[in-house]
Amino acid sequence: MKRKRFCLSIALLGSALCGQAQINISQCYDWADSNYPLIKQYRLIERSRDYTLSNAAKGWLPQVSASVGGYAFTDVISSGNALGQAVEMKNAVGSASVSVSQTVYDGGAIAAKKQLAEAEADVQRRSLSSSMYEIRQRVNQLYFSVLLLDQRLRMNRLLQDDLRLSEKTVRSMAENGVANRSDLDAISVELLGQEQQESSMRCQRKAYLQMLGAFVGRELSDTDSLEMPKRDVASDGQRPELDYFDSQERALDARRSLLDTQLKPCLDAIAIGMAHTKVADMMTNGMLAAGITLSWNIGTLYTRKNDLARIVFFVVCFMLMSGLFTPIGSMPEWAQRLTLVNPLRYFISAMRNVFIRGGGLASVWREVFVLAALAIAFALFAVGSYRKNG
Numbered sequence: 001m002k003r004k005r006f007c008l009s010i011a012l013l014g015s016a017l018c019g020q021a022q023i024n025i026s027q028c029y030d031w032a033d034s035n036y037p038l039i040k041q042y043r044l045i046e047r048s049r050d051y052t053l054s055n056a057a058k059g060w061l062p063q064v065s066a067s068v069g070g071y072a073f074t075d076v077i078s079s080g081n082a083l084g085q086a087v088e089m090k091n092a093v094g095s096a097s098v099s100v101s102q103t104v105y106d107g108g109a110i111a112a113k114k115q116l117a118e119a120e121a122d123v124q125r126r127s128l129s130s131s132m133y134e135i136r137q138r139v140n141q142l143y144f145s146v147l148l149l150d151q152r153l154r155m156n157r158l159l160q161d162d163l164r165l166s167e168k169t170v171r172s173m174a175e176n177g178v179a180n181r182s183d184l185d186a187i188s189v190e191l192l193g194q195e196q197q198e199s200s201m202r203c204q205r206k207a208y209l210q211m212l213g214a215f216v217g218r219e220l221s222d223t224d225s226l227e228m229p230k231r232d233v234a235s236d237g238q239r240p241e242l243d244y245f246d247s248q249e250r251a252l253d254a255r256r257s258l259l260d261t262q263l264k265p266c267l268d269a270i271a272i273g274m275a276h277t278k279v280a281d282m283m284t285n286g287m288l289a290a291g292i293t294l295s296w297n298i299g300t301l302y303t304r305k306n307d308l309a310r311i312v313f314f315v316v317c318f319m320l321m322s323g324l325f326t327p328i329g330s331m332p333e334w335a336q337r338l339t340l341v342n343p344l345r346y347f348i349s350a351m352r353n354v355f356i357r358g359g360g361l362a363s364v365w366r367e368v369f370v371l372a373a374l375a376i377a378f379a380l381f382a383v384g385s386y387r388k389n390g
Contacts, residue, residue, distance in 0.1 A: 021221075021223075021224045021225070022225055022227055023220070023224055023225070023226050023227065024226075024227045024229065025139070025140070025143050025226075025227075025229045026229075028139050028143055028212065028216050029136055029139060031216035031217055031218050032135050032136065032138075032139050032215060032216045032217075033132060033135075034217070035215070035216055035217030036132075036135060045121050045124045045125055045128075046121070048121070049117055049118065049120075049121035052113075052117040052121075053114055053117050053118075056110055056113040056114045056117060057110070057114070059103065059106070059109075059110045059113075060103060060110065062100050062101065062102045063100070063101045063102075063103075064098070064099070064100050064101075065098070065099050065101075066096070066097070066098045066099075067096070067097050068094075068095070068096045069094070069095055069096075070092070070093070070094045070095075071092065071093050071094075071095070072091060072092045073091060073092075073093075074091065089279055090277075090278070090279050092277075093276050093277050093279050094276060094277045095274060095275065095276035095277070096274070096275050096276070097272060097273065097274040097275070098272070098273045098274075099270060099271070099272045099273075100270070100271045100272075101268050101269070101270045102268065102269045102270075103266070103267075103268055104267040104268060104269055104292075105265075105266065105267040106261070106266050107261045107262075107263075107264025107265060107266055108257075108260075108261045108264065109258070109261040109262070109266075112254065112257045112258040112260075112261045113258065115254045115257060115258075116251070116254040116255060116257075116258055118254075119247065119250045119251035119253075119254040120251055120254075122247045122250065122251070123244070123247045123248055123251050125247075126240060126243050126244035126246075126247040127244055129240040129243070129244070130240040130241050130243075130244050131351070131352070132240075133239070133240045133241075134352070138215060139212070139215060139216065142208055142211055142212040142215060143212065143226060145208050146205055146208045146209060146212065146226050147226055147228060149201050149204055149205045149208065150205070150226070152201055153198060153201050153202070153205070156194055156197060156198045156201065157198070159194055160191060160194050160195065160198070163187055163190055163191040163194060164191065166187050167184065167187045167188060167191060170183050170184045170187055171184055202222075205222070206222055209221070209222065209224065262297065263298075264296075265294055265295065265296040266294070266295050266296070267292065267293075267294055268292070268293045268295070269290075269291075269292050269293075270290065270291055270292070270293055271288075271289070271290045272288070272289045272290070273286070273287075273288050273289075274286055274287050274288075274289075318342060318343075318344050321335060321338060321339050321342055321345075322339070322342055322344035322345050322347075322348050323339065323345050323348055323349070328345065341374070343371055343374050343375075346367040346370045346371050346374075347367070347371065349364075349367050350364040350367040350368065350371075353367075
């Protein structure tokens with residue numbers, strides 16, 4: 001009989017251990033990342049960057065163009081020409097031409113476009129990493145809340161064991177007339193309070209596990225055990241918002257480099273083949289031409305100052321005052337007022353509500369309304385200024 005009981009207890013213990021899953025925080029991070037559609041944008045960013053780099057590299061390929069046309073014109077040779085003979089010349093001509101242009105030197109424009117594509121892709125990656133960092137913060141809050149409750153439950157069980165031992169001791173003393181009945185009642189009341197507190201903490205733990213399971217897209221049960229993470233001493237504590245700011249600076253430098261290339265000359269080799277109808281008997285039906293062209297567009301000097309100011313204005317005023325790096329509530333009062341007309345403020349707020357908090361349209365209707373109002377206001381201003389300039 002004892003042997004059967006021992007075997008049954010071993011079987012129950014084995015089934016309990018098999019049903020209890022060990023979960024670490026790295027698994028929760030991976031599950032949360034895969035559970036959010038925001039993570040899929042990483043692949044889209046890489047593909048978009050590859051397409052942009054491929055298009056930029058094709059700038060070194062020969063550019064081929066073909067054209068067909070017909071022209072009518074007045075007489076171009078007077079009747080008393082220097083040849084001393086009448087030249088019969090037609091007043092219409094049809095032509096077809098093919099031209100091939102090969103860039104020899106572009107002032108570094110193609111390399112600057114590649115650098116800008118890499119920088120912009122890095123900005124998008126850092127922006128997503130910043131958003132995913134907030135998701136991991138939510139995972140940390142839920143994960144460590146469960147661990148804290150586990151420690152409190154462990155302490156509660158130890159306290160209950162001490163109270164039961166004290167209750168047993170005081171009961172025997174009361175039976176022998178050494179202790180009062182009120183002492184035993186006080187211990188019983190304290191033990192009952194600890195049992196109620198244990199029940200409350202178990203309900204809280206179950207709720208936290210359900211929230212964590214919904215957040216990471218996994219079904220977590222009460223028997224699942226969370227491992228205490230080891231402290232990563234090799235981590236430098238660098239927040240992704242700072243990396244995002246550094247990537248913005250690199251993108252700003254790339255845009256400036258692209259503007260610098262517009263001030264440099266371009267050297268192209270060109271070849272043209274043309275076929276046309278005869279205008280006069282002394283002319284042939286076609287020709288070939290080849291040469292080198294040097295072009296230098298100095299018109300960008302007029303707009304260079306405004307272009308640089310526009311880049312700096314966009315980065316400083318729109319990005320830094322959008323609430324992405326620092327909370328808007330911690331900004332000075334005058335800066336908080338300026339953010340009211342910043343569209344990125346409402347866009348970032350809506351993205352956080354949808355991708356991080358899992359909200360729907362009801363949670364972002366105010367941001368959508370403000371963005372629509374700003375879009376209409378800016379459009380009306382643009383139309384009005386265009387009419388005045390026209």
